[in-house]
Amino acid sequence: MMRVNLTLKPMGSWSIPIEAESIIPANFLSGTDLTVWRGNRELGLEEAFSVSVVGGADRAEDVEIVLAGKTARLKRVGEYMDAGKITVLGDIGMHCGNFMTGGTIEIQGNADGWLGREMGGGSIICRGNAADYCASGYRGGRKGMTGGRVEVYGRVGDFLAENLAGGTVIVHGDAGDMPGAEMRGGTLIIHGDCTRPAANMKDGACYVYGTARWMLPTFRNLGTVRHEGRTLIQFTGDVANRGKGNLFVGNYEYLD
Amino acid sequence: MNVKDAVCPFCGCLCDDIEVEIEGDRLVGVTNACELGATKFLGGERLKSPIRREGKAWKEISYDEAIRYAADMLLDAERPLLYGWSGTHGEAQCVGVHMAELVRGVIDNTSSVCHGPSVLAIQEVGHPGCTLGVVKNRADLLIYWGSNPIDAHPRHLSRYTCYAEGFFLENAFRDRKVVVVDVRKTQTANIADEFVRVRPGGDYAILSALRTIVRGKTDTIPRMVAGVTRDQLIRVADLCLNAKFGAVYFGLGLTMIPGKYKNIRNAIELVTELNRHTKFTISAMRGHYNVYGSNEVNTWMTGYPFAIDFSRGIAFYNPGETTAVDVLARKECDAALIVGSDPAAHFPRRCIEHLAEIPVVQLDPYPNATTAFCKVQIPVAVTGVDAEGTAYRMDGVPIRTRKVLSSDYLSDEEVLSRMYALMQEALKR
Numbered sequence: 001m002m003r004v005n006l007t008l009k010p011m012g013s014w015s016i017p018i019e020a021e022s023i024i025p026a027n028f029l030s031g032t033d034l035t036v037w038r039g040n041r042e043l044g045l046e047e048a049f050s051v052s053v054v055g056g057a058d059r060a061e062d063v064e065i066v067l068a069g070k071t072a073r074l075k076r077v078g079e080y081m082d083a084g085k086i087t088v089l090g091d092i093g094m095h096c097g098n099f100m101t102g103g104t105i106e107i108q109g110n111a112d113g114w115l116g117r118e119m120g121g122g123s124i125i126c127r128g129n130a131a132d133y134c135a136s137g138y139r140g141g142r143k144g145m146t147g148g149r150v151e152v153y154g155r156v157g158d159f160l161a162e163n164l165a166g167g168t169v170i171v172h173g174d175a176g177d178m179p180g181a182e183m184r185g186g187t188l189i190i191h192g193d194c195t196r197p198a199a200n201m202k203d204g205a206c207y208v209y210g211t212a213r214w215m216l217p218t219f220r221n222l223g224t225v226r227h228e229g230r231t232l233i234q235f236t237g238d239v240a241n242r243g244k245g246n247l248f249v250g251n252y253e254y255l256d
Numbered sequence: 257m258n259v260k261d262a263v264c265p266f267c268g269c270l271c272d273d274i275e276v277e278i279e280g281d282r283l284v285g286v287t288n289a290c291e292l293g294a295t296k297f298l299g300g301e302r303l304k305s306p307i308r309r310e311g312k313a314w315k316e317i318s319y320d321e322a323i324r325y326a327a328d329m330l331l332d333a334e335r336p337l338l339y340g341w342s343g344t345h346g347e348a349q350c351v352g353v354h355m356a357e358l359v360r361g362v363i364d365n366t367s368s369v370c371h372g373p374s375v376l377a378i379q380e381v382g383h384p385g386c387t388l389g390v391v392k393n394r395a396d397l398l399i400y401w402g403s404n405p406i407d408a409h410p411r412h413l414s415r416y417t418c419y420a421e422g423f424f425l426e427n428a429f430r431d432r433k434v435v436v437v438d439v440r441k442t443q444t445a446n447i448a449d450e451f452v453r454v455r456p457g458g459d460y461a462i463l464s465a466l467r468t469i470v471r472g473k474t475d476t477i478p479r480m481v482a483g484v485t486r487d488q489l490i491r492v493a494d495l496c497l498n499a500k501f502g503a504v505y506f507g508l509g510l511t512m513i514p515g516k517y518k519n520i521r522n523a524i525e526l527v528t529e530l531n532r533h534t535k536f537t538i539s540a541m542r543g544h545y546n547v548y549g550s551n552e553v554n555t556w557m558t559g560y561p562f563a564i565d566f567s568r569g570i571a572f573y574n575p576g577e578t579t580a581v582d583v584l585a586r587k588e589c590d591a592a593l594i595v596g597s598d599p600a601a602h603f604p605r606r607c608i609e610h611l612a613e614i615p616v617v618q619l620d621p622y623p624n625a626t627t628a629f630c631k632v633q634i635p636v637a638v639t640g641v642d643a644e645g646t647a648y649r650m651d652g653v654p655i656r657t658r659k660v661l662s663s664d665y666l667s668d669e670e671v672l673s674r675m676y677a678l679m680q681e682a683l684k685r
Contacts, residue, residue, distance in 0.1 A: 015586065015587045015588060016334050016335050016588060016589075016590060017586075017588055019568070037567065037568060038334060039333075039334030039335030039360075039567050039590070040334055040335060040359070040360035040361070040566075040567040040568075040569075041334055073586075073588075094577055113576060113577065114574075114577075132576065133576070138574075139376060139379060139573065139574065139575065140376070140379030140380055177514055177515060178515060178518060181518060195514075196460065196515070199460065199464075199515075199518060200464070200518075200521075200522070200525075214457070214458075214461070216460075216461055216464055217461055217464065217465050217468075217476070217477050217478050217481045218461075218464040218465060218467070218468045218476060218477070219476075220476050237476075238464065239468050239471070239473050239476045240464040240465075240467035240468045240471070240522075240525075241467075241525070242471075254461075254478055254480075254481075255455060255457065255458050255461055255481075255482045255483075256478065256480040256481065256482065256483070
């Protein structure tokens with residue numbers, strides 16, 4: 001096992017974000033001669049982080065990266081990651097786990113926007129809250145997340161799992177506006193409340209155990225069903241979009 | 257002296273039938289323009305020369321000094337923001353994009369706080385649009401959704417829609433039906449054949465309901481949707497289906513409400529659905545006279561219409577992250593160049609607070625709210641008055657604005673070109 005400890009150094013008064021797509025387990029198999037970007041300046045990994053490596057590994061599965069310091073503005077960590085583990089002790093910046101296909105990312109704090117954008121496999125666990133576009137796609141793209149699993153223990157922002165096409169997204173708290181918008185596959189589970197779930201959905205399954213506020217009028221009510229010890233109301237739609245998806249809600253309120 | 261066929265540099269209508277009266281070096285009269293346009297032509301008290309903040313006072317400096325300051329500021333920055341661009345001509349916008357790429361900054365225009373969501377929706381589902389001329393000559397149904405042209409685009413109705421002659425309509429004024437959808441009874445709602453009053457935030461539900469009714473699935477819709485009865489929605493759907501040619505014009509009442517671009521996407525998908533039955537188009541009521549041009553220039557030069565981050569040397573686009581409001585609110589830039597807009601008058605407080613902390617240079621003919629946050633302001637000629645250049649009308653038609661007056665002011669393009677030349681020189685060394 002190899003354990004890489006990265007502690008972000010204080011970066012002065014500005015909060016120019018650092019883009020660190022080089023921080024994935026596979027890259028540390030060949031040493032720590034990596035670079036990150038602060039704005040338009042390229043920095044060596046050791047200019048931005050205090051680096052210590054314990055143990056060794058010859059495959060990415062055996063590498064764990066532990067990120068410490070004020071990492072809330074650290075973007076693109078774990079992008080294209082395919083194996084191994086990244087643990088973030090605090091908060092993490094935007095685009096954490098973009099396009100990842102394998103391995104695990106665990107965030108002890110909060111995650112900023114686009115957590116697990118367009119991910120295809122692996123798993124992300126966020127112990128705090130996640131911001132907007134968690135487990136979503138990219139602007140104008142037709143498919144968002146296609147596989148893997150994202151689990152958030154706190155709340156999430158708007159447009160959760162937009163364009164969801166595969167995989168599982170679980171949120172233990174509330175979600176914001178329009179979770180599961182345009183979804184065409186996969187499973188989205190929200191334990192709390194949200195507004196306008198599954199807008200314009202084509203296919204897939206969306207569960208809201210709490211209350212769906214501003215429920216869209218274009219879903220057809222199919223009656224109640226039992227699901228894991230809960231009684232939920234099943235809808236199908238979005239009829240406006242010729243959709244055949246399933247939306248299950250604990251309660252719902254129309255904006256009438 | 258009178259100048260005919262001047263182009264009004266105020267709103268996206270870009271009216272090109274304005275007559276202005278010139279006496280010596282002053283513009284004294286404007287005919288044909290609306291009140292907004294006339295005020296823009298007649299102007300106000302302009303800055304005489306570039307100014308630099310020194311302690312609590314302003315000091316007049318030369319153009320050379322001001323341009324040098326701006327060039328150095330942008331070269332020193334790790335993530336400069338170049339914002340505005342909608343109030344200037346296309347040629348200046350081109351130089352701006354080159355500059356952003358050279359200094360590896362973030363370039364964004366005012367569409368990120370107006371019709372940016374429309375652009376995002378168009379990227380998702382396309383744009384079934386057409387020019388204003390087609391609507392003028394053919395449309396027999398007009399839908400103004402979340403827009404109030406009588407106040408914001410006063411000549412839109414008389415030049416292109418309700419009150420305009422139509423080549424393919426026998427009695428255009430009587431034949432055209434008007435639907436207005438808004439949260440309050442606006443001036444435009446007063447002339448509507450059908451006024452749909454939506455509860456704030458309910459537009460998405462209304463659009464979905466209309467799509468469903470047009471599909472013939474009316475039984476799914478509850479009796480009341482966001483403050484509108486199902487019967488009224490059926491009436492509106494019938495008006496749309498019975499029209500020979502319908503045109504939807506939407507404004508910020510649809511782009512800047514919860515759901516943002518999803519509302520526009522839904523409106524576009526309604527239009528797509530209606531096109532299975534009749535001819536329908538949809539377009540945005542663009543605000544600044546050349547905000548459309550700014551999107552065009554950015555797109556042909558970088559591939560993206562706004563919010564472009566060059567910090568890694570390639571163009572990266574992600575509204576919500578690389579848009580000016582987000583960059584400023586998150587304090588993610590360390591210098592700002594503002595051209596042809598007034599962010600301090602329109603941005604949230606947190607953004608302005610960051611503007612106050614970083615060096616800011618503004619190009620603008622007049623002192624405005626952003627002046628209070630500038631280190632340096634450089635007065636420039638007003639495009640369409642004492643400078644000429646290309647602008648794009650709200651329907652994407654490029655129109656060359658005219659110079660109707662001579663002055664000693666440099667145009668945006670001249671100032672920016674000199675700034676760009678200094679930067680190129682500095683980077684060669």
